[in-house]
């Protein structure tokens with residue numbers, strides 16, 4: 001299965017990708033996580049990317065594409081993957097299509113592109129309450145999914161933190177960037193017959209069920225990419 005999850009910041013892409021990872025037995029490939037790993041280990045790419053991430057702007061395509069291309073070449077992604085937060089631009093989508101059609105696996109180059117739709121007021125609630133484990137990356141929400149022990153991860157006891165780019169001003173910018181870039185991307189995948197839009201309001205398990213139903217519609221008919 002090759003699945004792409006699209007949606008605004010805080011829509012629940014990461015939450016759903018982690019649930020799908022267990023179900024489909026293919027890895028989550030999250031561009032934001034790859035970039036944050038680069039920032040943490042202070043690679044040249046990470047240092048450069050941080051300048052954009054701190055402002056809530058998109059990281060330049062060439063940096064992101066390099067990371068994704070390397071990640072998708074790893075053996076665990078050979079049987080499929082769940083892309084989370086990538087692609088974000090039509091240029092990224094076109095490069096992904098070229099990468100996948102050129103890898104010898106043949107069509108369909110993707111099984112499904114799922115857009116999780118969540119209104120802005122709910123996004124703000126979700127992002128302001130999000131906490132992530134510094135150690136294992138597990139995600140919590142102070143109201144919707146609180147940790148058992150204050151500020152500590154249920155699984156590994158690691159410290160929970162709030163992402164730098166979850167500050168209010170930066171979130172506003174990220175929402176503006178999403179609004180400005182998503183329409184052409186939705187159109188790109190709509191034309192390819194791959195896009196399903198699902199309602200992102202409800203419990204994570206309910207949303208997962210909607211995604212599974214949408215994936216059930218994914219047929220094996222070859223779909224040629226159309227620019």
Ligand code: AP5
Nearest residue numbers: 009010011012013014015031032053059085126130141204
């Ligand atoms: P990235 O890390 O991709 O962030 P994002 O797309 O803004 O999405 P988030 O990670 O904020 O949210 P999510 O949809 O995964 O929601 P989550 O599951 O965490 O990107 C960060 C930055 O990196 C970008 O701004 C950009 O600078 C750069 N970048 C990344 N990819 C790029 C690319 N391809 N090109 C260029 N630049 C790129 O859920 C949020 C919270 O809500 C959690 O607390 C969760 O517990 C809770 N929650 C989840 N589901 C539910 C539910 N159903 N009900 C209630 N609460 C819920």
